[in-house]
Amino acid sequence: MIEITMTVNGAQERHRVEDRTLLVQYLRDHCRLTGTNIGCDTTQCGCCTVHVNGVAMKSCTMLAAQAEGAEVTTIEGLGQPDNLHPMQEAFRRHHALQCGYCTSGMIMQGVDIVRRGRTDSEAVIRHELEGNICRCTGYQGIVDAITDVAQNAPQSCCRGSR
Amino acid sequence: MSLPDFIYRRPKTLAEALAILADDADARALAGGQTLLPALKQRLARPSQLVDLQDIPDLRGVTVGADAVTIGAMTPHHVTATDPAVGRAIPALAHLAGGIAHPQVRHRGTMGGSIANNDPAADYPAALVGLGATVQTTRRRIAADDFFTGLFLTALEPGELVLSIRFPRPRRAGYHKFPSLASGYVTTGAFVSEGPAGIRVAVNGAGPCVFRQADAEARLTRDFTPAALTGFAQPTEGLNSDLHAHARYRAQLVAVAIARALDMALAQPVPEPETLP
Numbered sequence: 001m002i003e004i005t006m007t008v009n010g011a012q013e014r015h016r017v018e019d020r021t022l023l024v025q026y027l028r029d030h031c032r033l034t035g036t037n038i039g040c041d042t043t044q045c046g047c048c049t050v051h052v053n054g055v056a057m058k059s060c061t062m063l064a065a066q067a068e069g070a071e072v073t074t075i076e077g078l079g080q081p082d083n084l085h086p087m088q089e090a091f092r093r094h095h096a097l098q099c100g101y102c103t104s105g106m107i108m109q110g111v112d113i114v115r116r117g118r119t120d121s122e123a124v125i126r127h128e129l130e131g132n133i134c135r136c137t138g139y140q141g142i143v144d145a146i147t148d149v150a151q152n153a154p155q156s157c158c159r160g161s162r
Numbered sequence: 163m164s165l166p167d168f169i170y171r172r173p174k175t176l177a178e179a180l181a182i183l184a185d186d187a188d189a190r191a192l193a194g195g196q197t198l199l200p201a202l203k204q205r206l207a208r209p210s211q212l213v214d215l216q217d218i219p220d221l222r223g224v225t226v227g228a229d230a231v232t233i234g235a236m237t238p239h240h241v242t243a244t245d246p247a248v249g250r251a252i253p254a255l256a257h258l259a260g261g262i263a264h265p266q267v268r269h270r271g272t273m274g275g276s277i278a279n280n281d282p283a284a285d286y287p288a289a290l291v292g293l294g295a296t297v298q299t300t301r302r303r304i305a306a307d308d309f310f311t312g313l314f315l316t317a318l319e320p321g322e323l324v325l326s327i328r329f330p331r332p333r334r335a336g337y338h339k340f341p342s343l344a345s346g347y348v349t350t351g352a353f354v355s356e357g358p359a360g361i362r363v364a365v366n367g368a369g370p371c372v373f374r375q376a377d378a379e380a381r382l383t384r385d386f387t388p389a390a391l392t393g394f395a396q397p398t399e400g401l402n403s404d405l406h407a408h409a410r411y412r413a414q415l416v417a418v419a420i421a422r423a424l425d426m427a428l429a430q431p432v433p434e435p436e437t438l439p
Contacts, residue, residue, distance in 0.1 A: 019170040065170045131264030
């Protein structure tokens with residue numbers, strides 16, 4: 001067992017966990033932040049995407065211990081139900097979700113894509129979504145939502161989620 | 163799925179990491195973890211300890227010199243792909259790094275971890291062999307040609323860690339791969355370079371381990387143009403046959419990948435020779 005300390009959505013978290021604990025398990029089971037989902041065991045689906053020190057990573061393919069001392073942002077840190085982040089608002093406006101299971105990871109990845117400026121074309125955005133799988137929508141709404149934010153509110157992705 | 167049980171270690175120095183690995187034959191080094199952690203989930207490995215290398219300063223840093231680009235073992239693919247100096251010095255290397263897996267994995271996976279794993283469907287082995295790189299380890303320097311020894315095998319000995327990889331700057335180089343549409347892993351790829359050590363053609367994904375294509379190298383040494391590859395054929399012997407592609411199809415892809423990698427190299431401006439003022 002080891003004690004792992006990190007900043008999650010601006011708040012200090014400290015939990016005593018097994019060494020083998022994955023970051024996604026730390027977030028869901030110990031921080032009680034269940035917006036981050038687990039969709040596969042093979043680092044393919046992207047449902048567990050969070051930001052670690054401002055960069056999108058798959059929290060199922062990372063030990064909690066590797067994030068010791070890091071700043072982590074989850075979907076809960078991006079916006080609130082009565083004050084959505086522009087990316088969340090764009091996903092709603094463009095019907096970028098159906099069942100919603102992949103959505104938190106898609107939104108975290110969408111913010112990362114806009115932050116890195118990889119939004120030159122729809123083709124580039126689709127390429128940048130290679131690590132996120134949606135089984136419902138066919139991606140068009142997701143790509144439209146990310147394009148919308150890239151064009152209309154790119155600064156929103158640079159602040160608030162680091 | 164939960165991982166099997168192990169003890170996590172996070173040494174601050176190289177000496178401390180090497181001591182842990184020397185004391186325990188079942189301890190494994192942990193770089194970015196983008197291959198190792200999924201392998202643990204599948205119980206393909208059962209290490210007693212994982213030695214996280216992220217705090218060790220000796221394994222970090224990117225240096226672009228007049229003759230070579232040196233990349234620290236713990237450098238994430240994302241950095242290799244987007245560092246402007248790397249992109250100017252060896253555009254084909256940046257292009258290759260930017261095509262590995264997907265963004266989240268590129269943010270975390272490292273060059274040292276990838277080459278130490280030597281997955282036949284990985285990208286970096288083609289760059290190292292195709293550019294005639296040298297691997298600096300904790301014990302010695304190993305030429306790329308001698309580093310990759312077989313399927314998931316390298317010349318690394320137990321307890322030996324990769325520190326950095328030195329790539330001589332080529333005049334021009336190119337890389338082309340055919341990824342599996344499902345997994346993104348390399349079905350077949352080729353790296354072609356014209357550099358200080360002559361013409362190099364490295365093929366990845368097609369066989370159990372990256373290899374140099376001697377016939378293509380001889381043809382391109384005579385004439386570094388697409389015409390030189392007319393009639394070139396990759397023998398099927400020794401190539402992989404699996405659900406992604408039959409050996410005969412891979413052999414065909416080798417020829418196409420080399421031609422396209424050559425096209426990328428030829429599209430690059432050749433650096434002007436240094437002139438005296």
